[in-house]
Amino acid sequence: MICPHYDAQRCRSCTLIELDDDQQLAGKQRQCVELLGPGIDWLPPVRSAPSGFRNKAKLAVAGTVDHPTLGILDPGGAGVDLRTCPLYPASMQAAFDPLARFITRARLEPYNLATRRGELKNLLVTQSPDGELMVRFVLRSTEALSRIRKHLPSLRDELPALVVATVNVLPEHKAVLEGEREIVLTDTDTLRMRLNGLNLHLRPQSFFQTNTEVAAALYRTGRDWVAEANPRTVWDLYCGVGGFALHVAAPDREVTGIELSAEAIASAEQTAADSGLPGLRFAAGDATDYALSAPHAPDLVIVNPPRRGIGPRLAAWLEGSGVQNVLYSSCNAVSLATDLAAMGSLRPVRGQLLDMFPQTGHYEVAVLLRRI
The missing domain is CATH 3.40.50.150 (Vaccinia Virus protein VP39)
Structure with missing residues (x-):
């Protein structure tokens, strides 16, 4: 590869x-x-x-609200943008730019490790075998929840495959991906994973x-x-x-x-x-x-x-x-x-x-x- x-x-x-x-x-x-x-x-x-085999992207968000990075953090805590990582299928990669634009539109300030300021810590994106998407916004608090709700229709217009969207609340400053509280923003709360003739239902915090x-x-x-x-x-x-x-x-x-x-x-x-x-x-x-x-x-x-x-x-x-x-x-x-x-x-x-x-x-x- x-x-x-x-x-x-x-x-x-x-x-x-x-x-x-x-x-x-x-x-x-x-x-x-x-x-x-x-x-x-x-x-x-x-x-x-x-390549192209991963069904889940665990993206640390950094940078600025107008120019966010989606990927990992370097040893100093700065963002490294990995939207074109070849481990993700092209159909999943295609969702990353619309999500970055949504961050700007909804004014979701990326969390800064050094200053401990900002709201958006991670984006967790899961894709089903049928191409449907679950997107979870991992936030420090619910301060931005109303803005996410307001602009979610525009995101769904850009990403018709988006079927489940949630906010996960992670108030602590620690190296974990998600918190315990999950707020579902869509009518659908499970992603259908079609596998060997079975339709497995995947909830936001399910492995x-x-x-x-x-x-x-x-x-x-x-x-x-x-x-x-x-x-x-x-x-x-x-x-x-x-x-x-x-x-x-x-x-x-x-x-x-x-x-x-x-x-x-x-x-x-x-x-x-x-x-x-x-x-x-x-x-x-x-x-x-x-x-x-x-x-x-x-x-x-x-x-x-x-x-x-x-x-x-x-x-x-x-x-x-x-x-x-x-x-x-x-x-x-x-x-x-x-x-x-x-x-x-x-x-x-x-x-x-x-x-x-x-x-x-x-x-x-x-x-x-x-x-x-």
Whole structure:
């Protein structure tokens, strides 16, 4: 991939950009094999398009109200404009200039890290497979809310694909993307993510994989592995918006999805209701607490934790639970290896690397564990 921002040293986030696609994929596969050990039947890795694959842009806003920058901040806190970053598809890039003009029109003063003045901190833009957009304005306060409401029709005229717009309030001066409070400005409050014949509903604060095509492949892999095991009861822990749970639902199968985020659970429940899939139940809660307090273990458990992994408590529960099969989807093979070492009775028998994040050292890896 050719990137003028990398070549000009404005952004060096794509740490593997100087390697070709085959070298990147081979290195990631080699790392997986070394970390997870022998005895795993590795399926062919899932490739990603090298560019234009991101469905979400996390844009720090800087500069001035008349000349805002959308991208990242340099070490001194100044804005680096990355509207033409090749990781974003052209259809998403086309939304950035209208959003910059809207910032000027609505007089949304970019937040200045050094002076701690200004209102607009970040723009979070998500695109569905159908090209529809969710735009979230992360503000320090609600001072500009009336101006955003006033000028929103003009933005929608420029961006007909905009279906969900919100204001997220982040009053604290800290290095996070968003706050807890979300104000929906449109009649529609979910973005439809069409995936493998399902219409997943994505709410503003719900997590979804960054690479839609590779996410679809991940869920197909999970669906196939679970179908082969043919469990009667399944738990999907860290279920997010229900991707795995919805894909493995089947007649005469009970599937329970557990996720800490109430927003994500609401998304999953909406998709389940719309789809009419049988045997699905979702609940908001901590995955480990749910497992440890449940009176009975299911036939199969799916875990898709954050980078830190499932941790020693859940790993110990799985080890002693009697669960026959575990599908573990990980974005960090190092923490995955640590968790596997704590579950000696559950042996990884099948694996697949999915190149969710080309140009970087990150990836997704799915492994199927069977009790020995």
